[in-house]
Amino acid sequence: MMSLRPLRSALAAALVVAAAGCSLVPTYQRPALHIPAEFKEAPADWHAVAPADEQSRGEWWRGFNDPVLDGLEADATAHNQTVAAAVAAYDGERALLRESRASLWPDISGSVGVSKSGGSASTSSGRRANATVSGAWTLDLFGGLRAAVAQNNASMLASRASIGNALLAIHAQLASDYLQLRGMDAQLAAYQRTITGYQRALTITQNRYKVGVAAHMDVLQAETTLRNAQSQAADMQRQRATLEHAVAVLSGRAPADLTLVAQQWNDRVPAVPAALPSDLLQRRPDVAAAERAVMAANASIGVQRAALFPSLSLSASSGRSAQVLGDLASGGSAIWSLGLTGAMTLLDWGARSARVDQARASYEQSAANYRQTVLSALQQTEDALVDLRSYADEAANLKASSEAADKVEQMTLNQYLAGMADYTTVVTAQNTALAARRSAIAAVVQQQQAAVTLTQAIGGGWDDTVPAR
Secondary structure, three states: OOOOHHHHHHHHHHHHHHHOOOOOOOOOOOOOOOOOOOOOOOOOOOOOOOOOOOOOOOOHHHHHOOHHHHHHHHHHHHHOHHHHHHHHHHHHHHHHHHHHHHOOOOEEEEEEEEEEEOOOOOOOOEEEEEEEEEEEEEEOOOOHHHHHHHHHHHHHHHHHHHHHHHHHHHHHHHHHHHHHHHHHHHHHHHHHHHHHHHHHHHHHHHHHHHOOOOOHHHHHHHHHHHHHHHHHHHHHHHHHHHHHHHHHHHOOOOHHHOOOOOOOOOOOOOOOOOOOHHHHHHHOHHHHHHHHHHHHHHHHHHHHHHOOOOEEEEEEEEEEEEOOHHHHOOOOEEEEEEEEEEEOOOOOOOHHHHHHHHHHHHHHHHHHHHHHHHHHHHHHHHHHHHHHHHHHHHHHHHHHHHHHHHHHHHHHHHHHHOOOOOHHHHHHHHHHHHHHHHHHHHHHHHHHHHHHHHHHHOOOOOOOOOOOO
16 A cells, blocks of 8 residues: 555654744734723713613614514615625635635645656567655744734624624614605605695685685685695605615615505604713724724734745655556555755845835724724714704604694684684794694604614624624
């Protein structure tokens, strides 16, 4: 049989040498950054709490208690193409990591061949069969290959965090568009009630004009008010259609494949689980991705440092040679070889040291990007806290204002019918009441969207799982 003892001995010796190799990767430390103990704009009773046990951490939108929204968000997870692209990028990074890990081990190959030689009548000729197993191994004495593995591993983790970031952004945008669409439905319903009232007022004014009680100008004012309201309602239908198209694409559909019928307005604003500033470092996927990029850049320094030193490669082969192919297993002559090759660039005019400096600069750039990502996360959370508090106060005041405006509208119309007010006063009251209704609804929608924004700002219910495809 063909002996593998020389090859095994060579590989065992290489393992001992490789194990003694050093690493030139700088010790990683998270870039220093001051993180405040609490948010400036947080309510006095806001403290770090876990999300409700009955709710999935990854499905924060269920707090709006809307089954249609729940289904659309599930479709977005499964079918949104931005998320699919992020998953594909992650798969590519995982494959690259497997490739770099494979470089730590020897390449083993085998060959079997038959050769024939011959010449003139006075020379000998013959046929020989050869079988060889060979191995080649680049020894990682200075940790360059291991640094490349660490770099690719950090890049893979950053890519995985990017999936979480894509999911969080898509879910938040879909929820925001959907809530705005439902708010538009509520405003259209208010418009329809108002238009019905305007039509009734126009009929009353026309009848009063016919009997000489009202002026023709009153009829024209009533008709103008009605037509303006109808025109505004038509424009809102256009805006609603645009939002419906956006929701369809976010959920992975063509716009023609989704129709959202109007439903009773749900003005629920869920409570957002509190988070301390330091929690953003663990909760937000974009912060996690930014830190992984720093780790990758740190490992890249080790890759470039290792390139300053010699590279050593070990090669070994073992085989047999015989006259007949069938004799390889039982006879013939043994052949083997063992070699060690070293290579080092003697003069490169500073190219390798320049690459080390470039790697250090890339690290500093990644660290600065990480710090900026954290600061932006803190800013977004502070802004969302202000918005949520302000819109809550605004919604309460506008609701009371709308109720008062409705009463004024009815009182003014009664006074007009009794001959105690002119129609201009009625039109003014009607327009004021309609504007107040719209503002009250819009304030609640803004409050809902602020809750979505705050949820996104504190990282939502993100985890690092990869969605199934």
